[in-house]
Amino acid sequence: MYPYIPNTPQDEKEMLQAIGLDSVDQLFDDIPKDVHLTKPLNIPESKSELEVTNYLSSLANKNCSVSEMTNFLGAGAYDHYIPSVINAITSRSEFYTSYTPYQPEISQGTLQYIFEYQTLIANLTGMDLANASLYDGGTAITEAALMACAHSKKDEIIVSTGVKPEARQILKTYAHQQHLKVVEVETKDGVTDAQALEALVSDNTAAVIVQNPNFFGVLEDLKGLGEIAHKGKKTSFVASVNPISLAILKKPGELDVDIVVGDGQPLGIPLQFGGPYLGFMATKKDYMRKLPGRIIGETTDLDGKRSFVLTLAAREQHIRREKATSNICSNQGLNALAATVYMVTMGKEGLKEVATQCAKKAHYAFNELTKSGKYKPLFDKPFFMEFALTSETSVEKVNNALLDAKIIGGYDLGKDYPQYKNASLYAITEKRTKEEIDKLCEVLEGVK
Amino acid sequence: MKNYDKLIFELSKPGRKAYNLPALDVEDKALESLIPAEYLTDKELNFPEVSEVDVIRHYTNLSDKNYGLDTGFYPLGSCTMKYNPKINEDVVKYDGFANVHPYQSECCVQGSLEVMYGLEKSLAEIGGMDRVTLQPAAGAHGEITGIMLIKAYHEKNGDFKRNKIIVPDSAHGTNPATATMAGYEIIEIKSTENGLVDLEALKAAVGEDTAGLMLTNPNTVGIYDRGVKEISRIVHEAGGLLYYDGANTNAIMGHARPGDMGFDVVHFNLHKTFSTPHGGGGPGSGPVGCKDFLVEFLPVPMVGKKEDNTFFLDYNFPNSIGKVKDFYGHFGILLRAYTYILTMGSDGLKKATEMAVLNANYIKEKLKDYYYLPIDNIVKHEVVFGGLKDTLSEVTTLDIAKRLLDKGYHPPTIYFPLIIHEALMIEPTESESKETIDAFIDAMIEIAKEAKENPELVKSAPNNTLVRRPDETKAAKNPILKYEG
Known part of the structure; x- marks a missing residue:
């Protein structure tokens, strides 16, 4: 028996009888022999819920989530707070x-x-x-x-x-x-x-x-x-x-x-x-x-x-x-x-507060990150919560250094825009704290 | 609250709030000093102001106005409303799955890539295909992706005259719309009396302009088309390809595979066959499998495996059709489907198909004395009746459906397929017990009797639902599409 399939062998028997058949296989007699599968699908056999959750937990644990790390990656998918x-x-x-x-x-x-x-x-x-x-x-x-x-x-x-x-x-x-x-x-x-x-x-x-x-x-x-x-x-x-x-x-x-x-x-x-x-x-x-x-x-x-x-x-x-x-x-x-x-929970004032905090934190981050001159703004233009910075170092190298400090770095713009080599796109949501932004700054300054 | 009838906007009161954010911890500069005023709005947001209690009560009351699978029997034909296992909902909430950004580096997302790799392998095996893209967001999205593969194949061969897709008149409604979207003309061919593809009509329809045929087997009448190998021979000999609409995969798992029947491209509906929730209309997922000779055209990226057993996003498909969706598909839905496949295994999937088919045939047998059965064959996962057996009755299929609401059931699909007059399309799935099905059969028989003895009762149904036959003509004539206060 399977948890999601309630019919018992007795039910099966009674139902087949009502239809006038002897076996379930007869229900598939309309499938011509030359295409009828004779061996089981090459997929592992059924497993208990405990075995499946153990296995899938082990896969989930192979990922590094944004709750274990500090995330500054956006580029179309954003790490906002979910009530x-x-x-x-x-x-x-x-x-x-x-x-x-x-x-x-x-x-x-x-x-x-x-x-x-x-x-x-x-x-x-x-x-x-x-x-x-x-x-x-x-x-x-x-x-x-x-x-x-x-x-x-x-x-x-x-x-x-x-x-x-x-x-x-x-x-x-x-x-x-x-x-x-x-x-x-x-x-x-x-x-x-x-x-x-x-x-x-x-x-x-x-x-x-x-x-x-x-x-x-x-x-x-x-x-x-x-x-x-x-x-x-x-x-x-x-x-x-x-x-x-x-x-x-x-x-x-x-x-x-x-x-x-x-x-x-x-x-x-x-x-x-x-x-x-x-x-x-x-x-x-x-x-x-x-x-x-x-x-x-x-x-x-x-x-x-x-x-x-x-x-x-x-x-x-x-x-x-x-x-x-x-x-x-x-x-x-x-x-x-x-x-x-989400929209009614945040409501008239809450969504404004989320947007305002994103903007203010992003501008704080922008100012801090560009202070020393090691990272330069790619564009000198008004932005909302995401901005691009360039440096002498490749984005890959920068992001690897950040990863060592449990920080997920920005999106590598050079992948799509070859003219913007070494440019990284940082997203700052309301979830980021001053402390986290300062840490980002500190690690970035230390990248050699 | 039985007669709850408020919109969330009608609960709003200035000053109420349902959120709580940490205080801003960076220097609080005026917004105008950060973003030029010409970009900023001076208008208030027209959103409600409610408390958290309001939010929870409101939507809990709305949920009470819904009938879901967990409420009861949901024999909506062609939709495979099977039980949505709770383990699936737990797994997607694991932190490692729920909170991973799609652009994180590959080293940080190995678990997700392994899920996608494993699911692709399983679906390929179930469909008899070589590779499967997991990108499409829904069945209709899978259809268009599959047709794009066929188009790319002909174009690579320099074969630009193939501008027609053949679609049987029993096809899912999305099939012709899909082919049109892909820039094709549609040739509709009639079915035989038994709802099968008319081979003579097909032979007459194919030619040098045939790009392909879209077909589902078992078809929308629930019957397995024995002519499918002949169909594939006719289409292939004319130079066309065969597309399998996988909506009905629950009828054949472990017994037959589209790939073995001669199909070149297949889409799966993970929200049907593989138990992911329908969510009131979505999100679904419609992966597309194909044979080797079409793999080069698949959308990017695919998930590859390296020699060291790590996984990567493989963009190296120079002849790819491109992309059909942001990122890599509906990962949360893919994960649920994979959980289901791991749980059921090869044996469980086969058993699911067998019990779905047994249940459908049992219903057919028990109801055919009361409802008109246009084609009395062994069916697969669903059975289609053509209204009451008493064809002179003034009670229509719509009335029967509405009367089922009074009796506590979600009605079957009605008026589809179009080739069956007054169609009632019943798909019980394997999730239902004999007791549930017997009770449903009794309700259907009762309605047939009521139709004879007291037709007004059926025609005036429903009588005990929260609302009764909302006026659709009025809604379309004078559309009110938002709350104006």
């Missing part, structure tokens, strides 16, 4: 063991929290509406680009090299399928080159995509870049943003951004080696009927009670089929729940 309430709620099996709310009568819990999530994301970004979430920040950029192409019936996408390198790779992979043209606009002194962008934008431009703060941590002039983007006919201005930053920075909605996307990981989702995270998307009203993924709407039931349902399903793949502009038919449900609980 206990989030796990308490996402661990409720009424939430995690349910599926797509196809039957609204018994799914109001899921439907309502997604409605709350959509409201919070719309309010955070200052946009008209938000969808129920996408896979992650990178794929959300691609979905935004595809939506912009469908919206404008054009096929050229301009993307800043200040956008996360992996996200640009995803965009290129998808664009290749539909013969869409991806043009990269370079950065200059750490920000998107406005002049170069102006030269590229044309009436063929479906979308201009930037990131803010960009991959180098630097703040982009969204207003100025948006004005340039909008010189194109029906061109969508797309911004990928850090959700925490929006508690203190001007909202994309105030800056005439058309489509806002980003990764919701900083909103209460653990790092867990890169996923699952949460892609969010918010837009102006004009895009409502082209929005990919699910959307929840408010309505009333037979008795006039407020209730929530999956809506605007005509956009969804299961209706459009061969006219689809996206094949996404799910959302990151449980992670959207985590983000919802």
Whole structure:
């Protein structure tokens, strides 16, 4: 017997009898002999829970977690504090063991929290509406680009090299399928080159995509870049943003951004080696009927009670089929729940405090680390919580020295930007203390 | 609280808070002195102000409005709603797994890489494939990744005229959408009366423009298509490749493998076959396996093993399609699936398939006198009825589903597959006991009787749920997509 399979041999016998068969094997007689497996799968045999947890604990112990070390690595995944309430709620099996709310009568819990999530994301970004979430920040950029192409019936996408390198790779992979043209606009002194962008934008431009703060941590002039983007006919201005930053920075909605996307990981989702995270998307009203993924709407039931349902399903793949502009038919449900609980837990003041502490600690760190002159700022530009420093020493060497002191160093920008050799991107969240920052400084100063 | 009907925004009161952060321990400079004012907002954040107690009570009350697998039987066809083991949820919370940054150096993440390596090996064996990418985030995401591999293969051969993907009319709805996304035209071919691929129609459809065929076997009617080898021969001879939609893998584990049936590419749904939670719609995971000749096109990175038995992220795939997702996939979901595979082992996985199939056939046998069974064959993991056996009844499949709510069940998938009129698609999985299934069968028979004796009762269902048939037309006509206060 297996713990997850309740039928006893007696049950099996009775059920087979009811079907009129003698053995379970007969249920597989329809599989032709030449493809029917005759030997067991080459996978170890079943194990007890204790054996499995012992083995997996030993694997977990081979990793060095950010709680054993002091982490200064960001580059798209951030080490923020996650309040206990989030796990308490996402661990409720009424939430995690349910599926797509196809039957609204018994799914109001899921439907309502997604409605709350959509409201919070719309309010955070200052946009008209938000969808129920996408896979992650990178794929959300691609979905935004595809939506912009469908919206404008054009096929050229301009993307800043200040956008996360992996996200640009995803965009290129998808664009290749539909013969869409991806043009990269370079950065200059750490920000998107406005002049170069102006030269590229044309009436063929479906979308201009930037990131803010960009991959180098630097703040982009969204207003100025948006004005340039909008010189194109029906061109969508797309911004990928850090959700925490929006508690203190001007909202994309105030800056005439058309489509806002980003990764919701900083909103209460653990790092867990890169996923699952949460892609969010918010837009102006004009895009409502082209929005990919699910959307929840408010309505009333037979008795006039407020209730929530999956809506605007005509956009969804299961209706459009061969006219689809996206094949996404799910959302990151449980992670959207985590983000919802995080956003309401931090609330109006808390998210601002998180963002403010990140900014203040990051600027303290920047000042301390650049004091001696051994490490120089890569760019002399305003930033939020992440900044790049260069030195005479390779990032690998610096990070190995940090590792010896139980510190996880910054991201090696040279991997994606060969022109920025020896440049390291440091992220400072509210979790870092003055003591930890001072220690980082001390170890860095000692690197030979 | 039975009639709890608040939104979190309606609980807000100025001054309440649910968070507590340490005091700032660096010099407190004004934000305006750090970031130029033109970048800073002067608008307050429109978020609620609530206490921690408010947060917990609110979402606990919302959870009470949900029906999950842990609540009861969830025979949602095509979704494989099997039990989500609790060990899986514990393991992902281990500090070494939960709190690791994806860009840490390889020496610090050997445990995670070993999990990915082990999972890849297991999935390859289960599917009869050579390698598996773990990157795709969901089944539909796996589909498009798989179709991209097929496209890359034809392009490398300089074969640019292949611009069509063949999809049977019984396919999952995502299949045609996926092929469109990948830049293909769709050729839909009809199924035979038994829901199988019509070989003559297939022969007529293939040609020099065929890039591939997307198929699931057993198909969406739950029937194993014996013609699959012939199907693969026809498509391969025309120069196309075969894509296997792995949504129905729970029907064949340990008994048959897509690779042996002639498929070149397969996606798995870890949230179906491999017990990871559906999470109210996600996150899922849709790894894609392929045969040797397609490995060079897989998205990067893959996990490799060095001679010294350490693991590394392998980016050395010069013909790779690129990337389909940030980082390396949904690691937390991969880990749950691997935990399940380790727990079940080769014997347990096979047993799971056998009991899932036994349960489905038992339901078919017990209900076929009451519900219309369009195809009376041995089924695999699911059975599809076409509404009531009394086809003259005014009671529809939707009514039956709503009446099941009154009786405490999550209804089956309804109106899919499209080729069965009034479809009721029941997938019990191996997680259910004979007692649970017998009780469900009784409820279904009772509804069939009610439909005859008191059709209004069924048509007016549900009667004891928190809300009753919310108005979807109204929601779509005048969309309210956020709380406006």
